[in-house]
Amino acid sequence: MMIEIDELDFRRYSPAQLAAVRPNLERLADITRRNLRLLDSVLGIKGEDSALRRKHELVRAELAEAHSKIETMRHDLKTARTWIDQLQGRLAVIEDDEQDKLYRSVGLAATAHTVVIAAARRALLQHHHPDRWPPEKKAAATGNFQAVSAAFQKIKELRE
Numbered sequence: 001m002m003i004e005i006d007e008l009d010f011r012r013y014s015p016a017q018l019a020a021v022r023p024n025l026e027r028l029a030d031i032t033r034r035n036l037r038l039l040d041s042v043l044g045i046k047g048e049d050s051a052l053r054r055k056h057e058l059v060r061a062e063l064a065e066a067h068s069k070i071e072t073m074r075h076d077l078k079t080a081r082t083w084i085d086q087l088q089g090r091l092a093v094i095e096d097d098e099q100d101k102l103y104r105s106v107g108l109a110a111t112a113h114t115v116v117i118a119a120a121r122r123a124l125l126q127h128h129h130p131d132r133w134p135p136e137k138k139a140a141a142t143g144n145f146q147a148v149s150a151a152f153q154k155i156k157e158l159r160e
Contacts, residue, residue, distance in 0.1 A: 013068060021067030028067070029060035099158060106151050114159070121152045 033056050040052070103110045108120055126132070128148050133141040 013065070013072060017072040018065055018068035021069065021071045022064040025064030025067040026060065028063050029056070032056070032059060032063075102151060102154055102158075106148060106155070108155075117152070117155060117159075121148075124148045125152075 036052070036056065100110050103112065106120060106124060108117060112120075125145065125148060128141055128145040130138045130141045130145055
């Protein structure tokens with residue numbers, strides 16, 4: 001089994017964030033040291049090697065920093081999820097606004113430009129005009145035409 005640990009840049013994290021992950025990384029470092037001692041005994045390497053000890057300490061520090069990053073990212077993800085839920089709630093309230101319903105009824109957003117509203121008005125009124133429909137659908141088209149016309153009249157009043 002091979003484990004690769006990339007060089008990590010911990011300058012992006014606060015000391016508090018790094019301290020939060022230290023205990024778990026210390027545990028992992030202890031396990032790593034034990035495994036390295038076992039490996040050294042199998043390979044016949046003496047455990048008093050100071051270079052190896054320094055490497056262990058470096059790995060221990062790097063693991064502590066890595067765990068800190070992980071915990072920070074988990075916290076940030078939880079915070080982001082909370083914000084998303086709050087924003088979705090606010091959006092639901094905004095979408096229930098009567099003015100927004102009026103705009104959505106004609107396929108527009110309340111922030112639509114006047115030119116876009118004028119073009120949408122022409123297109124929808126032309127599409128729903130009773131003279132464009134066969135006689136059996138003329139009554140329904142008349143109702144749709146009047147509803148669209150009334151919606152655009154209300155939009156015009158809101159914009160004035």
